[in-house]
Amino acid sequence: MRRQLPIIIVFVSGAFMAIQYFIPHDAGVFFYEYGLDWIIVIGIFAMLLGIWSLFKVQLDKVVKRSPGWGYSVVALGGLFFMLIGGPLWGIEEGTPFMQVFWYIYTPIQATMFSLLAFYIASAAYRAFRARTVLATILLLTAMVIMLRLIPLGPISGSNQKLATWILMVPSMAANRAILIGIGLGIVATCLKIILGIERAYMGHD
């Protein structure tokens, strides 16, 4: 029951999901449509587990007065405000729930992502020291792509054509190799999971 039943469930659900693609039958269509929806529903419960875990970790820090416990109070405050505020005021535009989203969540998230611009500058300095042929290729391609949207006077048109050609021909070729590699890797992993060879998802007893 503990280890055999999950393997059977994985095999049956996985094999059925794969086979339904080749056999157009109502049962297959039903499992395809509803099965994917059930996964989304399960995901909500899994998210509840995540929220519980976050709550427990932060609460433990506060109770034990661990270093930085004040930040855990802030995290818990934000969490409870949203968890209580959502059902209380609703999630429509203009409610305090959405105001927190627009005035707290969005600025922080956008700024966190924009921080990478500074780090990418130092990474670019290291990567773009054209000491090898490969680094030079990387540098030239990146330059052409970056300058694509910038007005460069008479060479704008040529640069745009070159950028489009790079994206449509040599970059596309390597992208295909990467995509085929990823695809084969995922297909092999899925097969291993369905056949019960790969069981890491079950964890340990």
Place this chain on the structure above:
Amino acid sequence: MHLTPDIGIWIGGLLTLGIFSFLYGDNPYYKFCEALFIGVSAGHWFVTLFWTVFVAKMIRNVEIGLNTFITQGFSAGMADYMHWSYIFGGILGFLMLLRLFPKIGWISRWSLAFVVGTTSGYYFITYLVSNGLRQIQRTILPLYVHGDFYTTIGNLIIIVGTFCGLTYFFFSKEHKGTFGGLARLGIWFLMITFGASFGYTVMSRMSLLIGRMDYIFGTWLGMLG
């Protein structure tokens, strides 16, 4: 300079500065913003998904099934009864919560197994088609296009580039001799792709940074026109 009277913009501006303060080094101001973000984002996504997915999909469908049964009894069509099937998803989801009780936590593997199995079956086919067969199909191009020199050269480069790129990713044979040469050529193509991706990433992050600067100096401090 026209400072905005909007308190929300002020909060957003101060939080933006808090995150930017990380450039100086890890500090309490940044940590405060980070902790706030963790709590708010977890709460926001849970509540949003609860209403837009759990209520909209599961509760709504079970409600439809119930109404159908009340109004039509057993005379309704099979498709109308399928709405009940969401209860199965709900039960599997509930089993997931049993992970919180160590003695019966192993039961949660059943729902996890369903998710893993169904997703594996789904990805097995979709990736085989989209990443495998379709990419190979699009690489099988004519080696000579009459009267179109550029397309001929482009097709040749795509075929050679894809083949050499795949050769580079083939690690079961040592990269030596002709095979090694093809793999090295593959790296050249890969570098072009990485350069293009890097260029795109820089552009997108710069665009975000400009957006934040516009928020601070324009929306908040009113210094931009």
